[in-house]
Amino acid sequence: xxxxxxxxxxxxxxxxxxxxxxxxxxxxxxxxxxxxxxxxxxxxxxxxxxxxxxxxxxxxxxxxxxxxxxxxxxxxxxxxxxxxxxxxxxxxxxxxxxxxxxxxxxxxxxxxxxxxxxxxxxxxxxxxxxxxxxxxxxxxxxxxxxxxxxxxxxxxxxxxxxxxxxxxxxxxxxxxxxxxxxxxxxxxxxxxxxxxxxxxxxxxxxxxxxxxxxxxxxxxxxxxxxxxxxxxxxxxxxxxxxxxxxxxxxxxxxxxxxxxxxxxxxxxxxxxxxxxxxxxxxxxxxxxxxxxxxxxxxxxxxxxxxxxxxxxxxx
Amino acid sequence: xxxxxxxxxxxxxxxxxxxxxxxxxxxxxxxxxxxxxxxxxxxxxxxxxxxxxxxxxxxxxxxxxxxxxxxxxxxxxxxxxxxxxxxxxxxxxxxxxxxxxxxxxxxxxxxxxxxxxxxxxxxxxxxxxxxxxxxxxxxxxxxxxxxxxxxxxxxxxxxxxxxxxxxxxxxxxxxxxxxxxxxxxxxxxxxxxxxxxxxxxxxxxxxxxxxxxxxxxxxxxxxxxxxxxxxxxxxxxxxxxxxxxxxxxxxxxxxx
Numbered sequence: 001x002x003x004x005x006x007x008x009x010x011x012x013x014x015x016x017x018x019x020x021x022x023x024x025x026x027x028x029x030x031x032x033x034x035x036x037x038x039x040x041x042x043x044x045x046x047x048x049x050x051x052x053x054x055x056x057x058x059x060x061x062x063x064x065x066x067x068x069x070x071x072x073x074x075x076x077x078x079x080x081x082x083x084x085x086x087x088x089x090x091x092x093x094x095x096x097x098x099x100x101x102x103x104x105x106x107x108x109x110x111x112x113x114x115x116x117x118x119x120x121x122x123x124x125x126x127x128x129x130x131x132x133x134x135x136x137x138x139x140x141x142x143x144x145x146x147x148x149x150x151x152x153x154x155x156x157x158x159x160x161x162x163x164x165x166x167x168x169x170x171x172x173x174x175x176x177x178x179x180x181x182x183x184x185x186x187x188x189x190x191x192x193x194x195x196x197x198x199x200x201x202x203x204x205x206x207x208x209x210x211x212x213x214x215x216x217x218x219x220x221x222x223x224x225x226x227x228x229x230x231x232x233x234x235x236x237x238x239x240x241x242x243x244x245x246x247x248x249x250x251x252x253x254x255x256x257x258x259x260x261x262x263x264x265x266x267x268x269x270x271x272x273x274x275x276x277x278x279x280x281x282x283x284x285x286x287x288x289x290x291x292x293x294x295x296x297x298x299x300x301x302x303x304x305x306x307x308x309x310x311x312x313x314x315x
Numbered sequence: 316x317x318x319x320x321x322x323x324x325x326x327x328x329x330x331x332x333x334x335x336x337x338x339x340x341x342x343x344x345x346x347x348x349x350x351x352x353x354x355x356x357x358x359x360x361x362x363x364x365x366x367x368x369x370x371x372x373x374x375x376x377x378x379x380x381x382x383x384x385x386x387x388x389x390x391x392x393x394x395x396x397x398x399x400x401x402x403x404x405x406x407x408x409x410x411x412x413x414x415x416x417x418x419x420x421x422x423x424x425x426x427x428x429x430x431x432x433x434x435x436x437x438x439x440x441x442x443x444x445x446x447x448x449x450x451x452x453x454x455x456x457x458x459x460x461x462x463x464x465x466x467x468x469x470x471x472x473x474x475x476x477x478x479x480x481x482x483x484x485x486x487x488x489x490x491x492x493x494x495x496x497x498x499x500x501x502x503x504x505x506x507x508x509x510x511x512x513x514x515x516x517x518x519x520x521x522x523x524x525x526x527x528x529x530x531x532x533x534x535x536x537x538x539x540x541x542x543x544x545x546x547x548x549x550x551x552x553x554x555x556x557x558x559x560x561x562x563x564x565x566x567x568x569x570x571x
Binding site for chain 2: 023024025026027030031033034054055058059060061062063065066067068070072075219220248268270271272273274275
């Protein structure tokens with residue numbers, strides 16, 4: 001039995017729902033020796049900023065229970081380098097590209113959106129990163145003031161007709177409230193969740209195990225939280241959602257699909273298993289075949305809320 | 316054209332203590348033993364589940380045919396779990412990763428300076444390519460690699476121990492400076508791997524005597540393939556990834 005994994009988001013048609021979370025799949029072809037990226041439904045890039053960013057000092061990484069803290073700090077070579085050196089690669093690759101962008105001001109967000117607006121043959125959507133935990137300006141602290149989020153989103157919307165996903169996290173405040181407002185500003189979808197700020201202390205030095213006091217927690221440890229927000233946002237707004245947050249197995253991916261996720265962005269799991277995306281894709285197909293689900297759309301959003309289940313109620 | 320990279324399921328042939336400091340594990344892998352250069356490393360998934368979650372990088376210690384050996388210290392949670400593994404237990408291993416030490420260095424003679432986790436790759440290097448000296452620094456004699464592990468080293472092995480229980484008392488750079496003082500430094504090329512303060516001292520000495528060399532400079536890493544940008548090293552050409560652009564860097568490129 002052939003399972004139809006086609007995932008449609010407005011006009012964007014993807015052959016499957018599996019993609020990679022921003023910043024976890026390199027900046028270009030780092031994983032190409034392990035995974036054929038053409039098998040992915042889409043690729044979400046590492047976040048691009050207008051100017052190059054050196055990122056934070058070392059150490060940037062530390063392992064925690066079922067996950068890790070990172071304090072990378074959006075290291076990237078900036079917009080110009082991306083357009084000159086990375087876009088041609090992705091154009092040739094032919095996989096639908098979702099570019100993650102972050103500005104230090106609404107103006108920069110607008111500038112980034114404008115730059116990619118003219119590349120519709122390669123760039124199929126933008127993920128507006130409003131929730132990086134590791135940068136001062138433009139990160140979660142900065143965006144705590146809701147008008148800054150809305151200004152950034154408005155600036156992006158004003159500059160492009162590309163499909164937009166706002167990447168938000170509970171670190172910004174009330175996820176449902178913010179989601180509602182950014183949808184009001186005209187974004188088509190929401191990307192949930194970014195890393196959550198956490199700490200780890202070195203007993204010998206009594207200081208943080210990463211270069212900043214807080215790092216972004218990712219991996220299986222945050223999956224239940226991510227799942228909950230994807231479910232809530234999907235239920236409340238019925239807009240397209242890119243789900244990320246600890247998706248490490250087909251079981252995880254299927255749970256996100258059942259609560260309604262449109263795209264599944266595999267993140268930290270790539271670091272552990274370079275082929276995580278393909279294993280998950282295969283697992284989704286196998287489950288569907290076993291359960292006689294012909295189209296993923298029959299599974300997506302099929303969650304049965306606790307109140308409806310009731311005692312003794314059969315499916 | 317993308318080069319196919321290897322991620323192999325391997326079964327342990329052995330995993331045991333060799334002295335007070337090191338454990339040695341060995342396994343067979345046709346894929347992971349191809350074209351390996353001393354200084355390159357393996358990314359080891361210690362358990363299939365989520366505990367520990369990230370892979371751990373280990374340098375190659377020895378490759379003979381399909382047999383690969385890794386010498387490691389128990390330094391944290393990951394290696395504590397790893398050292399409990401028994402013969403026939405499975406590991407998932409990626410490799411060979413990163414850029415290793417130079418094999419051919421022209422007419423110059425090598426001095427290898429090793430400490431701690433830096434000993435295995437330099438023993439590997441000294442077995443593959445002859446060197447004038449292999450200098451090993453440790454805290455005490457108990458931590459020195461047993462002689463049986465150094466049999467195939469093609470270099471004069473000298474030790475420095477902090478407590479003086481073996482070889483020269485003091486830091487390994489004492490040994491290094493003694494050699495450099497008495498000989499024409501221009502004839503040497505230094506290759507070093509070990510704790511950062513040791514390598515910094517080695518590089519400082521090398522600069523003082525105008526000697527070129529290579530250091531294996533790593534940082535805590537997650538992916539091991541250049542994707543996460545967790546393990547950046549400051550170089551004269553900007554930030555480089557220890558896992559993919561290194562871990563071996565030229566002394567002159569490192570910005571200390």
